[in-house]
Amino acid sequence: MIDIRKETVWPTTSPRSSNSSSSSLEISDDRSFPPELLQSLKQHSLFQRAKNESFLEKIACCMHLRTYSPRDVIIVEGEPAKAMFFLLRGSVDVCSKDYERIYATLPKGSCFGEIGILYSMPRTATVIASTKCIVASLTADEVNSILPQYPEVEKVLRFEAEERLTLLRKSKNLNDADKVTQKPLTERNVEDFRSANNLLQTIPYFQNCPEEFLHSVSLKVEPRHYAPNDLILRKGEQGNELFFIINGTVEIANIDSAINDPFTPVARLSAGDYFGDISVLLNAPRPADVKAVTPIELYVLNKTDFIDVISRFPNLQNHLKTMAETSLNNLRQKKSGLEKGTVFILPVSPIIPTQSSAEITSTSVAGPVITLDSICSTTSDQDPTLLPPTTVTNVLKQTETRRRRASVAIWSDPHLVALANKNLKTKHDELEKSSLKEDIVINDEIMQPARIAGDGCLELFHEDILAIIINYLDFLSILRFSTVSKRCREFIRHSHKILQHVDLAPLHKLITDNAAKAIAEVVGNRPRRLSLSQCFYITDDGFENMIKDMKNVEAMDLNSCWLLTDRSLNRLAEACPHLTKLDLSNCRKISDIGIFKLLDRKAAYNYPQLEELRLSYCKKLTDMAMGHLVEFCSQTLRSLNIQRCTRITDQGFKKWADSTAPFSSLQYLNLTDCSFLTDQAVAYLVAAAPNLKDLSLSFCCALSDRAIESLISLPQLTSLDASFCGAAISDISIKQLLSSISIQNLSSLNLRGCVRITDLCIETILNSVHINQLNISQCPGISLEAKRLIQGSNIIKQLVV
Known part of the structure; x- marks a missing residue:
C-alpha cells in the first residue's frame, strides 16, 4: 500500500490550462491553488481554532492532487502515516481494517489522516473511496517543515489532534453495556470529526x-x-x-x-x-x-x-x-x-402540582392558572377532608367515600344558581327513595342479593369469549387488564388462546432491552406473529432475550430495528424454527453474512425456509445475498422486497438465471429504486421467475423499452408498477405488452410520471379490455382531451389521472 505518491502540485503561477481535466478544478488568477480548497480549509474544525489565513494559504500551495476510483483504498488502519488528506470531490467511507464495519461516509470538504502525521503514529482507521474522488494531500514532511514557522497554529493543531485521539481511544474502550442506545461514540466521532x-x-x-x-x-x-x-x-x-x-x-x-x-x-x-x-x-x-x-x-x-x-x-x-x-x-x-x-x-x-387546599390548577394546559382568590370560602363548599389535619378531619378522611372537588367562584348569575339548586334537589330526592328501597330489600331475609364469586361479572364470560375480547386489545391494554385482579393476571399469563399476535409497534419508543426481557416473560412461547416495527432502541442483547422462548413464531416484523446486526439473524434461526415470514426493512446493519447465517442454519436443522422476505433499504446487501436466496429459498420464496438495495446489480439476477432450480413460487417482487439494474437484469428475472404476478419497477431509470417488452414472457403477470421509469416506458413498449396474447391477466398498470407516454398509449389501453386499475398522473405527454376520453369510457374501474 502506497500511502502517498507525488502527483500534480499546484503551479507556482496560475494560468488556466485546457489540459487540466484531471482535477476539473478551477484555479483562480491571483492564487496558486483552487479557491474552493482554501474555503474548505477555513471551514474545517481542525483549522477554525487556528484562524491563520497565511498558514492555510501556505499549506494549500504545497498540496498534491490525487484521484481515486470507487472502492480504491486510500489509507489502511495500522499502517505508518505519511500524509493527510482533504476531500475536494466525491465521498469516502471510514471503516474497519477488515472492511466489515463502515463507521461513516465523509462528504466533500472533509479532512482525514491528520492524527497520524501530527503524532507520528499508525493509522487509526481504514478509508476507501465510496465514489470517484479528488483529494488534496499534504505529506508529513511538508507539515513538519511548515508548522514550526507558526508556533501558535502548531499548538492549537496539536491540541485538537490530541483531544480527538484521546476521545477516540476512550470510545473504543466502551463496553457493550455502554453502547445500548445509539451508535458508539467511536463512530460518531469519526463521522463528525470533532x-x-x-x-x-x-x-x-x-x-x-x-x-x-x-x-x-x-x-x-x-x-x-x-x-x-x-x-x-x-x-x-x-x-x-x-x-x-x-x-x-x-x-x-x-x-x-x-x-x-x-x-x-x-x-x-x-x-x-x-x-x-x-x-x-x-x-x-x-x-x-x-x-x-x-x-x-x-x-x-x-x-x-x-x-x-x-x-x-x-x-x-x-x-x-x-x-x-x-x-x-x-x-x-x-x-x-x-x-x-x-x-x-x-x-x-x-407539570401540574398535586391538588390540595392550598393549590388548585386548571385542567387545561393552555388555560390560565386558577389562583386561590377564585376559590369559594363558604362553609357549604368547603371540603372538610382538605382542612388542616386535626382529630376531626382525620376521622372524616377515613369515612368520606365520595370524591369532592373545590368549587370555583363563577356562580354570579342567579338563574344558574337556581337551576343548580333545582337539579341538586331532584337528585337528592331520588337518592332518598333509592336508599329507602335498598333498606327494605336488605332487611328482607328472603330477598338477599345474588353473590357472584371471583371477579363479579367476569365470571359470566366463558374463557373462549374472554379470549376473543382480549385479542382485540392492544398490548398495553392487555397489561392493564392483567392488573385488575388475580384472576385476570392468571388468565393473561397462562391462557394459550391469547397473545398469539403481539404488536409492539405502537410502543416503539418504550421498547428497550430491559422492556423486551420483561415482555418476553409475559408472552412466553405463545406468539405466532411478532411485530417490533420502529423499535429502534432494541439491540442484539435485548432481541435475543425476547425471542429465546418464542418457538412458535411464524411471522416477524423487524422494520427499522436499526441496532440489530447479523448476530441477531444467527440467533433467530435457532430460536424461531417455524419462521417463514420476515421483514428486515431498514435494518441497515444487516449484511450478506447475516442472511447466509439465517438461511444456512434453517437448512442445517431442516427447518421450513422463508416464504416472504422484506429487505428494503438494507444497503449493505450485495449480489452475494441474491446467491444465498438461490441456494436456500428458490423453491419456497413467494414474496421478496429489495427496494433501494442499490448494491444489487445485474449479476445478482444472473445467479438466479444460472440456477437449475428456478423461483417457481415467486409471485411478488419489488425492485423500486434499484436504479442500477439494466434490461439484462429483467431478462434474467423473467427466466428465473416465470410465475411472477406482481412486479414493481418504479424509479428503475436505467431500463429501456426492451425490459418492458421482455415481460411478455410472464403469462401470470397481473400487476405492473412502472412509474417514473424514465425511458423504460413508451407508447411502443406498452402496445407490445398489452397486445401480446400471453399477457391476458394484466389488470393493474401504474404509468405515473412516464414522460414518453402520449395519447397513442391511451388508445391502446382503451382497446385492452382487461385493465381495471390505471394510473396516468403526472404524464405530461397525455393531453387533457385524452384524459377526458378515458374517464368517459367507464372502462377503467379505478382511474388516477
Missing part, C-alpha cells in the same frame, strides 16, 4: 473559557450512554461526577418538598445543558433525581480531575462556583413554587 473541545464550546458552561483550560478538560472527559428511563443521579447521594449533555433529554424530579410528588419532573435539560455541578463544586448532596427521557449521550467529568484542572485557574474557579450556586437557587425557587401551587411549564409537557 474533538471534545468543539462540543464543549457549544455548552454555555464553558463559553469564553481559556484555550488551555478547555484543552485540559477535553482530555479528562469520558463518553457515556444511558437508555431511556435510566436513573443517572439519585437524590441525596454525594456526587463525584459532572455531566454535559451532547444528545438527548433528561428530566429533574424528586426535589426535597413535603408536598411535591416525587415523580413529577421540575425541568428538562437537553443538548448543551449540564448537571451535577452543585454537588461537585459546592460539596453538597445531590438535590434531585435526574432520569433519562430519551437515549442520552454525555460527557462525564470526574470531580477529582475537574478540581485539578480549575485549581490552575483561580478566577475561573470562582466563576464556576457562582454558576453552581445559581443552579441550586433555581432549584430552590422551583421547589418553593411547587409548595405554593405554581405551575411550571416544561419544554415538552406541562
Whole structure:
C-alpha cells in the first residue's frame, strides 16, 4: 500500500490550462491553488481554532492532487502515516481494517489522516473511496517543515489532534453495556470529526473559557450512554461526577418538598445543558433525581480531575462556583413554587402540582392558572377532608367515600344558581327513595342479593369469549387488564388462546432491552406473529432475550430495528424454527453474512425456509445475498422486497438465471429504486421467475423499452408498477405488452410520471379490455382531451389521472 505518491502540485503561477481535466478544478488568477480548497480549509474544525489565513494559504500551495476510483483504498488502519488528506470531490467511507464495519461516509470538504502525521503514529482507521474522488494531500514532511514557522497554529493543531485521539481511544474502550442506545461514540466521532473541545464550546458552561483550560478538560472527559428511563443521579447521594449533555433529554424530579410528588419532573435539560455541578463544586448532596427521557449521550467529568484542572485557574474557579450556586437557587425557587401551587411549564409537557387546599390548577394546559382568590370560602363548599389535619378531619378522611372537588367562584348569575339548586334537589330526592328501597330489600331475609364469586361479572364470560375480547386489545391494554385482579393476571399469563399476535409497534419508543426481557416473560412461547416495527432502541442483547422462548413464531416484523446486526439473524434461526415470514426493512446493519447465517442454519436443522422476505433499504446487501436466496429459498420464496438495495446489480439476477432450480413460487417482487439494474437484469428475472404476478419497477431509470417488452414472457403477470421509469416506458413498449396474447391477466398498470407516454398509449389501453386499475398522473405527454376520453369510457374501474 502506497500511502502517498507525488502527483500534480499546484503551479507556482496560475494560468488556466485546457489540459487540466484531471482535477476539473478551477484555479483562480491571483492564487496558486483552487479557491474552493482554501474555503474548505477555513471551514474545517481542525483549522477554525487556528484562524491563520497565511498558514492555510501556505499549506494549500504545497498540496498534491490525487484521484481515486470507487472502492480504491486510500489509507489502511495500522499502517505508518505519511500524509493527510482533504476531500475536494466525491465521498469516502471510514471503516474497519477488515472492511466489515463502515463507521461513516465523509462528504466533500472533509479532512482525514491528520492524527497520524501530527503524532507520528499508525493509522487509526481504514478509508476507501465510496465514489470517484479528488483529494488534496499534504505529506508529513511538508507539515513538519511548515508548522514550526507558526508556533501558535502548531499548538492549537496539536491540541485538537490530541483531544480527538484521546476521545477516540476512550470510545473504543466502551463496553457493550455502554453502547445500548445509539451508535458508539467511536463512530460518531469519526463521522463528525470533532474533538471534545468543539462540543464543549457549544455548552454555555464553558463559553469564553481559556484555550488551555478547555484543552485540559477535553482530555479528562469520558463518553457515556444511558437508555431511556435510566436513573443517572439519585437524590441525596454525594456526587463525584459532572455531566454535559451532547444528545438527548433528561428530566429533574424528586426535589426535597413535603408536598411535591416525587415523580413529577421540575425541568428538562437537553443538548448543551449540564448537571451535577452543585454537588461537585459546592460539596453538597445531590438535590434531585435526574432520569433519562430519551437515549442520552454525555460527557462525564470526574470531580477529582475537574478540581485539578480549575485549581490552575483561580478566577475561573470562582466563576464556576457562582454558576453552581445559581443552579441550586433555581432549584430552590422551583421547589418553593411547587409548595405554593405554581405551575411550571416544561419544554415538552406541562407539570401540574398535586391538588390540595392550598393549590388548585386548571385542567387545561393552555388555560390560565386558577389562583386561590377564585376559590369559594363558604362553609357549604368547603371540603372538610382538605382542612388542616386535626382529630376531626382525620376521622372524616377515613369515612368520606365520595370524591369532592373545590368549587370555583363563577356562580354570579342567579338563574344558574337556581337551576343548580333545582337539579341538586331532584337528585337528592331520588337518592332518598333509592336508599329507602335498598333498606327494605336488605332487611328482607328472603330477598338477599345474588353473590357472584371471583371477579363479579367476569365470571359470566366463558374463557373462549374472554379470549376473543382480549385479542382485540392492544398490548398495553392487555397489561392493564392483567392488573385488575388475580384472576385476570392468571388468565393473561397462562391462557394459550391469547397473545398469539403481539404488536409492539405502537410502543416503539418504550421498547428497550430491559422492556423486551420483561415482555418476553409475559408472552412466553405463545406468539405466532411478532411485530417490533420502529423499535429502534432494541439491540442484539435485548432481541435475543425476547425471542429465546418464542418457538412458535411464524411471522416477524423487524422494520427499522436499526441496532440489530447479523448476530441477531444467527440467533433467530435457532430460536424461531417455524419462521417463514420476515421483514428486515431498514435494518441497515444487516449484511450478506447475516442472511447466509439465517438461511444456512434453517437448512442445517431442516427447518421450513422463508416464504416472504422484506429487505428494503438494507444497503449493505450485495449480489452475494441474491446467491444465498438461490441456494436456500428458490423453491419456497413467494414474496421478496429489495427496494433501494442499490448494491444489487445485474449479476445478482444472473445467479438466479444460472440456477437449475428456478423461483417457481415467486409471485411478488419489488425492485423500486434499484436504479442500477439494466434490461439484462429483467431478462434474467423473467427466466428465473416465470410465475411472477406482481412486479414493481418504479424509479428503475436505467431500463429501456426492451425490459418492458421482455415481460411478455410472464403469462401470470397481473400487476405492473412502472412509474417514473424514465425511458423504460413508451407508447411502443406498452402496445407490445398489452397486445401480446400471453399477457391476458394484466389488470393493474401504474404509468405515473412516464414522460414518453402520449395519447397513442391511451388508445391502446382503451382497446385492452382487461385493465381495471390505471394510473396516468403526472404524464405530461397525455393531453387533457385524452384524459377526458378515458374517464368517459367507464372502462377503467379505478382511474388516477
